[in-house]
Amino acid sequence: xxxxxxxxxxxxxxxxxxxxFVAACELPPQESEQNGYRGTGMDQIRSPERVxxxxxxxxxxxxxxxxxxxxxxxxxxxQNVKVLGHLxxxxxxxxxxxxxxxxxxxxxxxxxxxxxxxxxxxxxxxVARRMLQMTQDINAKWANHVAPAGVTCYTCHRGQQVxxxxxxxxxxxxxxxxxxxxxxxxxxxxxxxxxxxxYDPFSTLLNDPSKIRVQGTATLPTQLASAGKPxxxxxxxxxxxxxxxxxxxxxxxxxxxxxxxxSWEQSPPQRTTAWYGLRMVADLNHAYLEPLKPVYPxxxxxxxxxxxxxxxxxxxxxxxxxLYGVSMLKDYLAELSAKK
Ligand code: HEC
Ligand code: HEC
Ligand code: HEC
Ligand code: HEC
Numbered sequence: 001x002x003x004x005x006x007x008x009x010x011x012x013x014x015x016x017x018x019x020x021f022v023a024a025c026e027l028p029p030q031e032s033e034q035n036g037y038r039g040t041g042m043d044q045i046r047s048p049e050r051v052x053x054x055x056x057x058x059x060x061x062x063x064x065x066x067x068x069x070x071x072x073x074x075x076x077x078x079q080n081v082k083v084l085g086h087l088x089x090x091x092x093x094x095x096x097x098x099x100x101x102x103x104x105x106x107x108x109x110x111x112x113x114x115x116x117x118x119x120x121x122x123x124x125x126x127v128a129r130r131m132l133q134m135t136q137d138i139n140a141k142w143a144n145h146v147a148p149a150g151v152t153c154y155t156c157h158r159g160q161q162v163x164x165x166x167x168x169x170x171x172x173x174x175x176x177x178x179x180x181x182x183x184x185x186x187x188x189x190x191x192x193x194x195x196x197x198x199y200d201p202f203s204t205l206l207n208d209p210s211k212i213r214v215q216g217t218a219t220l221p222t223q224l225a226s227a228g229k230p231x232x233x234x235x236x237x238x239x240x241x242x243x244x245x246x247x248x249x250x251x252x253x254x255x256x257x258x259x260x261x262x263s264w265e266q267s268p269p270q271r272t273t274a275w276y277g278l279r280m281v282a283d284l285n286h287a288y289l290e291p292l293k294p295v296y297p298x299x300x301x302x303x304x305x306x307x308x309x310x311x312x313x314x315x316x317x318x319x320x321x322x323l324y325g326v327s328m329l330k331d332y333l334a335e336l337s338a339k340k
Contacts, residue, residue, distance in 0.1 A: 035254060035268060042253040042268070054249065058323050061101060061154065063331035067094040079118040083132045087334060095335040099128065102154040104161060111161070123295050124161075130295075132336070134288040138280070139329060139337045145276040150329030152336055155315045155322050165247075165313035167191065168302025170200035185235065193246045197239035198232075202311055205240045206285065209278035212237050215262040244274065247312035248320045270320075277312065285309045 029048070036042025067090030074092045075085030084092055096109070104111030104124075112125040120126055131153065139150045156163040173187050189199035205212055214234040245252055252258060255271035264271070293307040301307060315322045329336060 064094050064098050067091050103157045105159050126295050135336050142280040145280050149325050149327045152328045166308035167202050167311050169203050169304045169306050192239045192242045198236050201236050201239035206281055244312050247316045249318040250320055
């Protein structure tokens with residue numbers, strides 16, 4: 001009988017499996033930081049190694065040297081300025097230099113401009129004008145989420161033409177009908193940290209955050225019937241929460257006391273900031289990012305033909321405050337803060 005070699009093989013396979021599993025974890029020592037009452041398990045646990053990597057990724061570029069504010073506004077000098085007309089020529093060229101560095105460092109001015117700087121023939125320039133308005137709007141209208149640090153183009157773009165973290169409607173992997181209907185889940189996706197949760201919680205819940213709900217609001221069967229699909233709504237909620245935790249690099253307990261997820265009284269103030277963040281993201285996608293669809297070339301659109309949209313990771317990129325809360329906006333207040 002060859003049971004012994006077989007058992008050995010099995011043990012070997014198990015040992016290998018375990019070592020692979022362990023290698024995928026973050027090795028100790030871990031640092032933990034308490035963010036709630038003692039005994040509530042409200043701790044943020046991070047590995048120093050990961051913190052170092054994130055810190056290196058979140059260095060900010062030097063601000064451009066200050067420019068003279070005197071002289072006539074550029075609306076009187078240039079032909080086609082619709083958003084930044086209130087700036088002096090010095091300030092205007094300073095912000096052009098800054099956005100080139102933040103969004104198009106390789107292409108330079110030519111990334112948005114043809115030889116005639118006033119014409120709007122390049123789609124990138126048309127998009128960038130809308131982005132200027134969006135950034136001003138974020139800093140003016142959504143101060144309850146982004147203040148005091150505020151937001152610049154760099155918060156999302158980080159020196160890249162297309163921000164690293166954007167989302168499209170996700171129709172899921174195409175499987176033949178006889179394989180059954182996945183119903184939007186059970187296809188591990190990066191968007192929800194490879195959980196088997198629904199892989200596109202954004203199209204529904206970032207579209208309308210009022211649908212985020214697990215605790216039922218109805219008890220009687222007749223009321224439940226009109227409450228929709230509570231279990232699927234709950235799965236969708238957990239999928240979005242997983243994105244939020246991963247996007248900010250925090251545990252659920254950063255915003256909740258896990259003995260009562262729905263209770264606002266027991267939640268840290270960060271949950272309130274997140275509540276505004278959810279509404280802000282829905283607003284940015286509806287008012288600015290989705291409507292840009294006809295401006296983009298086809299290769300920029302998603303599998304169902306929609307434009308790229310923002311979620312929590314677009315700005316946060318794995319950190320609870322984007323760029324660790326360092327304000328780049330303070331050096332560009334006239335250009336990127338309130339609407340003019
Ligand atoms: C990411 C896109 C982008 C880049 C890169 C860029 N610009 Fe612009 N530029 C714009 C937008 C958008 C406007 C219009 C602003 C408005 O409507 O208020 C504009 C307008 C201008 C104008 C006004 C032209 C006119 O007569 O209407 C000048 C001058 C200009 N840019 C110079 C530059 C220079 C110089 C650089 C490189 C250092 C540069 N731009 C890089 C997007 C860009
Ligand atoms: C909230 C995040 C966010 C901020 C802030 C932001 N952008 Fe964007 N930007 C996006 C997203 C999302 C897209 C769509 C990506 C794509 O083009 O596929 C985009 C696309 C662009 C594009 C088109 C790129 C391409 O080739 O398709 C340009 C140009 C651009 N942004 C310039 C700017 C400028 C200039 C600013 C600052 C005034 C800015 N953005 C601020 C999120 C942002
Ligand atoms: C960055 C803050 C934040 C993080 C991290 C977070 N949540 Fe949430 N959570 C919220 C907010 C805000 C709401 C309420 C959304 C609304 O009403 O629009 C919410 C709602 C919920 C609800 C619904 C409660 C109800 O009333 O039905 C559950 C359940 C939940 N979260 C679980 C989780 C879990 C599990 C995690 C970790 C995987 C998590 N959350 C991570 C902010 C957060
Ligand atoms: C347009 C960029 C942007 C987007 C998109 C964004 N945030 Fe934020 N968020 C910020 C900025 C900037 C701050 C830091 C504000 C400050 O304190 O200076 C912040 C702070 C926070 C904080 C407070 C963190 C702390 O340590 O106190 C939470 C929680 C948060 N965001 C959650 C979210 C969630 C959840 C989403 C997605 C629904 C989201 N954010 C989307 C820009 C953004």
